[in-house]
Amino acid sequence: MLVDDVKVNIKAGKGGDGTVSFKRAKMELGPTGGNGGDGGNVYVKGVVDLGALKKFRFKKDIRAESGKRGLPDNRSGENGKDVLLEVPVGTVVHDLERDMIIAEVNRAGEEILIAKGGKGGRGNFQFRSSRNTSPKEFEYGKEGDLVSARFELKIIADIGFIGLPNVGKSSLLNELTNAETKVANYPFTTLEPSLGVYYELVIADIPGLIKGASFGKGLGIKFLRHIERTKVLFHFVSAQSAEPLRDYETVREELGRHCKKLLEKPEYLIVSKKDEVSRKRLFQIKEELEAIGKKVIFLSILEEESIRDVKIILNELIEDKKKG
Ligand SMILES: Nc1nc2c(ncn2[C@@H]2O[C@H](COP(=O)(O)OP(=O)(O)O)[C@@H](O)[C@H]2O)c(=O)[nH]1
C-alpha cells in the first residue's frame, strides 16, 4: 500500500549553552568562554521514490542533534548535525499547529528547511567590555523549532493513461511497472488511479472514463485531477472497437468538459490490442486516425516488439524530464 499521508513530530536541535571561563595566567585575566554551537536543522529532501513516506509510519519522532556547549579559549561548541528527511517529490509539508503549509517539494534533490535549530548561547568572552573585563555572564542555547508536521503526497504524474474502460491501460501499466493493478476483461476493476513508476517516470492509470463522466457518470472524472498537472497523455483506443475514432472523441469531450487545459497536453495515441484484428483493419484505423492529424502507435501487450516501441517513447520522456 502506498503511504501518502503521515504525521511526524519534529524537533530541531537545541543550541548549546555559552561557557564561562577565564584565562589561567595570573597576569592576564579575562574571559575566554566560547559560544555554544547551533542546534541541528531538519530539512526535507525530494527523492524519486513514491514509497519514501513509508518509513515514517514507524519513525514518528525525528530530532536533530543539539549544539555542544562552548569551550574555553573562546572556541565555539560544535553545531548539532542536521537531519535530512527524504520524501517523495510531490510531498507537501503541513504544520498542524500553525495550520499552514511550510514546504512543497517539487523537484528531486531539492532541500527545504522545515525546523530550524536553536542558536547557541554566547559565552562570557562576548560579554567583555571596558567596564567589565571579567564578566561571568553567558547565555543558554535557544530551543530548536518544534513542529507537528503532516507529510502529504500529492502525486504529480508525468504521464496519464486515459481512454474508455477495457482498452488495455492497466495491462500496459502492469507490463511496464510492478504496479499491482487488477487486470480484467470488464470495466471498472481499477477503483483508484494506479500509479506505476517506470524509472524516473510516474504513470497514472485513470480508470473508467466513459461518456457522461464529466456529469458524474462512471468513476473517471473523480480521478482527472490526478492528470491535471501531467505533462503527457497516452490516449488508448482499442483496435477491436467498431469505431476507434469515435471512442477517441468521446474521451476528448469528457476531458474538455472537465478542464480545457487537458486537451492541450501533448498526447500519444495508442491503438491497443492490435493482435486482435486483421492487418487490413489496422490499416483502416491508421488512416482514420491519421486523418485527424494524430500520430498513431500500435500496441499489443503480447508482442515484445510493440512494448519496445512504447519504451522508446518513455525513454525519450525520461531524457526530457532530466533536462527539466
Ligand atoms: N489480446 C490482447 N488483449 C489485451 C491487450 N491489452 C489488454 N488486453 C486485455 O484486455 C482486457 C482489459 O485490459 P485492462 O488493462 O484491464 O483495460 P483498462 O480498463 O483499459 O485498464 C484484459 O482482459 C486484458 O488482458 C492486448 O494488447 N492484446
Ligand SMILES: [Mg+2]
Ligand atoms: Mg484498468
